[in-house]
Every structure is written in C-alpha cells, then in structure tokens.
Amino acid sequence: MSGLLAISAGDPAGIGPEIIGKSWQARDEHGLTPFFAIGDPRAFAGVWSGPIAVIDTPSDAPAHFATALPVLPVIDSGVVVPGQPDLDGARCALQALEMGVGLARAGTACAIVTGPISKIQLQKVGFNFPGQTEFIAEACGVARQNVAMLLAGPSLRVVPITVHIGIAQVPAALSIDLIVNRARAAAKGMARNFGIESPRLAISGLNPHAGEQGSMGSEEAEIIIPAIDQLRAEGFDVAGPLPADTMFHAAARARYDVALCQYHDQALIPVKALHFDDAVNMTLGLPIVRTSPDHGTAFDIAGKDRASPSSMIAAIRMASAAWQHRKTYEG
Ligand SMILES: NC(=O)C1=CN([C@@H]2O[C@H](COP(=O)(O)OP(=O)(O)OC[C@H]3O[C@@H](n4cnc5c(N)ncnc54)[C@H](O)[C@@H]3O)[C@@H](O)[C@H]2O)C=CC1
Numbered sequence: 001m002s003g004l005l006a007i008s009a010g011d012p013a014g015i016g017p018e019i020i021g022k023s024w025q026a027r028d029e030h031g032l033t034p035f036f037a038i039g040d041p042r043a044f045a046g047v048w049s050g051p052i053a054v055i056d057t058p059s060d061a062p063a064h065f066a067t068a069l070p071v072l073p074v075i076d077s078g079v080v081v082p083g084q085p086d087l088d089g090a091r092c093a094l095q096a097l098e099m100g101v102g103l104a105r106a107g108t109a110c111a112i113v114t115g116p117i118s119k120i121q122l123q124k125v126g127f128n129f130p131g132q133t134e135f136i137a138e139a140c141g142v143a144r145q146n147v148a149m150l151l152a153g154p155s156l157r158v159v160p161i162t163v164h165i166g167i168a169q170v171p172a173a174l175s176i177d178l179i180v181n182r183a184r185a186a187a188k189g190m191a192r193n194f195g196i197e198s199p200r201l202a203i204s205g206l207n208p209h210a211g212e213q214g215s216m217g218s219e220e221a222e223i224i225i226p227a228i229d230q231l232r233a234e235g236f237d238v239a240g241p242l243p244a245d246t247m248f249h250a251a252a253r254a255r256y257d258v259a260l261c262q263y264h265d266q267a268l269i270p271v272k273a274l275h276f277d278d279a280v281n282m283t284l285g286l287p288i289v290r291t292s293p294d295h296g297t298a299f300d301i302a303g304k305d306r307a308s309p310s311s312m313i314a315a316i317r318m319a320s321a322a323w324q325h326r327k328t329y330e331g
C-alpha cells in the first residue's frame, strides 16, 4: 500500500477547500506525505489562488503533488457561495466522504483525512448518522459503540463516551458496556496508532466531585465504578472516576495517556481550550486510519482567507504517523 493520503473536502461552502489548499502550500515546511483532495475543483479555485491539478485517478496524484494540489473531482456542487451551504454542496460533501472511505478501505489511500461537514446539511440529503465517525464505522462494518472519537492535542488526549446527543439524554445513554467498549477501543487505539503499548486511562465521573460518595448522583456507583472494575479485571491501567474539574490541570494530565469523559463537552472543552489550533480528531477502532481537524465548517469566515490550516496540517501529520505505527504494530 502507498503512503498517499486522501482528503475529503467537506462542505464546499465551508473552510475545507481553503485549509486543504493552504496545507498543500505548507507541504515542504511540515514535511507532509503526498495527498490528494476529493471535492469540486471550483470550490477550491473560488477561495484559494494556488495551482490545482484535476486528476482522473488517485495514482496520478504523486506526479502532480510537487507542483499543484491534486483534486479528484466529485459531482458538481453548483454555484458555491462561501458561508452559504446548500443541498448541492451537501451532496458533494457526502460523495467526497464516500469516495475517500472507499479508497482507504481498498488500500488505494493509506488513510482518509476528512474535511469539516455540516451535520445538519448532510442530514437534509439523507445522511442518517450523528457525524462522520458513525458513518465511517458503519462503512467499515464496525458497530458504532466499538469505535471511539479521540481528540488529541500535544498535551491532552480525550475520548467522549457519549457523543452527539442532548445533555438530558446522557445519563440514560451511559452503560457499563458502553464505557468498557470505548475504553477498549481507546486502549487498543493508543497502541496501534501512537505506539503506546500499555496506555494509562483516566475515566471521569459524571457528577460534580464524581458524585461525592453518592451525595450528588448515583451514576458513579451504579455504572462508572463497575465499568472501571471490569476494565481492571481485563488488565487495563485505569484511574477513576476522577472529578472532571480537577483532571485537566498540567500535573493531572501527566498521569494518564488518554482521558475518557462521560459526555461531549466534558471532553472537548479542555482539549479545544488548550489546543484549538493543533488538536486532531481521530476515529479509534477502525480497520482504516481516519483523522480530521478538530474544528467545524466555520461558515462565518469561509471565503475570507482567515482560516488557519494548522489543525488540518496536524491531522495530515497524525494520519501519516498512525499509518506508520500500524505497520509496526500489525507487522
Ligand atoms: N469534523 C467535523 O466535520 C465537524 C463539523 N462540525 C460542524 O461545523 C459546523 C459549525 O460548527 P461550530 O460549532 O460553529 O464550530 P466551528 O469549529 O466551525 O467554528 C467555531 C469558531 O471557531 C472558528 N474557527 C473554526 N475553525 C477555524 C480555523 N481553522 N481557523 C480560524 N478560525 C476557525 C470559527 O470561525 C468560529 O468562530 C456545524 O454544522 C457542525 O456540525 C463541527 C465540528 C467538527
């Protein structure tokens, strides 16, 4: 398999095309592995003035990469107005995602890096998933509870146990099995993708002070502690349940390799506060490598040349490094 990366452009009206173009411009400075974009070439040309090579097949990409951004075209996205998503653009984003996943599964690309999509726009064109994570899991034949959404920055890695659901639904969605499955995926993912063979896991509580012995909620005693006991019995190195307000300061972060948190914002607020510019979203538990920048479509700044490519560059670098680690891990 080649070391060529596929990058789906995401929503053409978002900042995906701009940050992919800017990442290509920074390819030598950051030593980036050759990649090609999948999307509507006009969406790139509308927001980025660099050279574009429209390619017929991924195998044409390496020959162009030194001099132009290779773009594998998808269906026409119509008239693209940056910052104004529409249904044609959503269909284009979905086709790019499907193609990229297919190419990674076939081994034509060593990994897929996904550009940001608008979940609500995609759902309007029949995308019946909470996000790209669950879509890719299903495309790879992996049950969604067996993957983990990792957000990884230089000094903190986090996994939300429940993900894109309303906060009121969180307590009912938590279960011993879900916590154990996410933790297994996280531990194996640390070894496969980062070379951390015996990762130290930290698991948060749900309630203030991790429930303070049941005086502020029962989920710790009924769900989280039994899950931790099961994980320890399986041989995992697990701390917890830890009070979420005190597990992210520098000394606490040094005591674990990955923190599993009970809900989306408990996990993503600390990592985005510390590392918004260079954190990466990686899906653990897949047969393929998938990364993504940590941010969304940023429609408010699309087309204004204000988007930073730094998280996309970090996502490209992490995908290449994970692919290398997997070759060592899997032999
Ligand atoms: N992996 C993905 O595809 C993700 C998609 N989304 C989607 O993105 C859409 C917008 O979500 P928001 O919550 O507004 O988050 P967002 O990350 O798109 O934007 C939040 C703020 O950060 C700024 N920002 C984001 N990326 C930036 C960059 N590279 N350079 C400079 N500034 C940047 C934006 O301008 C905005 O002010 C939603 O539809 C959501 O579903 C959100 C997160 C991840």
Ligand SMILES: NCC(=O)COP(=O)(O)O
Residues within 6 Å of the ligand: 130, 131, 132, 133, 134, 268, 281, 292
């Ligand atoms: N908040 C993280 C996020 O929205 C990532 O979603 P996705 O990678 O599943 O599309």
